[in-house]
Every structure is written in structure tokens, then in C-alpha cells.
Amino acid sequence: MPRERGQNVVATNRKARHDYLIGDTYEAGLVLTGTEVKSLRAGRASLVDGYAFIDGGEMWLDSVHIPEYGQGTWTNHPPRRKRKLLLHKTEIVKISHKTKEGGYTLIPLQIYFSDGRAKVQIAVAKGKKDYDKRQTLRERQDKRESDRAISSRRHLGE
Known part of the structure; x- marks a missing residue:
């Protein structure tokens, strides 16, 4: 085998x-x-x-x-x-x-x-403390929103 x-x-x-x-x-x-x-x-x-x-x-x-x-x-x-x-x-x-x-x-x-x-x-x-966890979630959400904004701009420009 x-x-x-x-x-x-x-x-x-x-x-x-x-x-x-x-x-x-x-x-x-x-x-x-x-x-x-x-x-x-x-x-x-x-x-x-x-x-x-x-x-x-x-x-x-x-x-x-x-x-x-x-x-x-x-x-x-x-x-x-x-x-x-x-x-x-x-x-x-x-x-x-x-x-x-x-x-x-x-x-x-x-x-x-x-x-x-x-x-x-x-x-x-x-x-991590609770505020560290919230900060991490906030950063992740901000990055997601900025990525969406960038991709929507790209789609509008095409």
C-alpha cells in the first residue's frame, strides 16, 4: 500500500x-x-x-x-x-x-x-480583550467596504 x-x-x-x-x-x-x-x-x-x-x-x-x-x-x-x-x-x-x-x-x-x-x-x-476583538471586526468591515467601493468604481468606469 x-x-x-x-x-x-x-x-x-x-x-x-x-x-x-x-x-x-x-x-x-x-x-x-x-x-x-x-x-x-x-x-x-x-x-x-x-x-x-x-x-x-x-x-x-x-x-x-x-x-x-x-x-x-x-x-x-x-x-x-x-x-x-x-x-x-x-x-x-x-x-x-x-x-x-x-x-x-x-x-x-x-x-x-x-x-x-x-x-x-x-x-x-x-x-485578546473584548475591545481588541471589536477593533479587529471593525477593521475587517472597513476593509470590506473599501474593497466594495473600489470594485464598484471599476465597474462604473468600464
């Missing part, structure tokens, strides 16, 4: 960019059980409440929901369990220093398969 190539995105945390200011991003491997891999390959996962943390020099992913595999039996996994992330020790130390600065947290942005291996993209992020 030939190995799959490229990147196959399973789940994306779209709310993360709204709620956080995204800093550095890292790609980490996931330690999974067999039924978790099968459930991910079926395209089922949710990153909404997920977060990562460092404990004893190891990085862990918690509260990410990977539903039970439909054809699984007693070997099925619990949907929300702690999963180990695979990163280089130097990356873990660098992330640890950043999160100890204060105000920073580790959030998963997406889970995907890269060349057949399950990966998660995590970000060092800082929570």
Missing part, C-alpha cells in the same frame, strides 16, 4: 484567531491510539476547548475532542484524554520560557496528516 503524500487537514480551530493574538507556531507530532487515528482519518475532531501545557519537560494536548471510532469495540479510546505531543527538547524549553513570561498560552490551531503522520499545529498566543 503506497504512503499518502501531502497534507490532509482534519480539523481547524477557526475561533482561535478571533480570541487570541497568535505568536509563534510549531508543528508537533501526536501520540495516538489506533482507534483515534481511524476516527481522525474519517475527518472527525474538534479543537474548540483544546489547549496544550508543559509538564515535567514533556508537552501535552488536553481537551481536544476526537470522537470514538464507530466500528471500535472495547478497545475504543476516551474522546477527551491527555495526548502527548512530540517536539524537540529545545523547542519545548523555548516555548516554556515564552509561556512563563505571563499572559501567554498554548492553543492548537489545526490537526492534519502530513505524509501519513498525525500532526498538530500549536501556537503561543495571548488572549
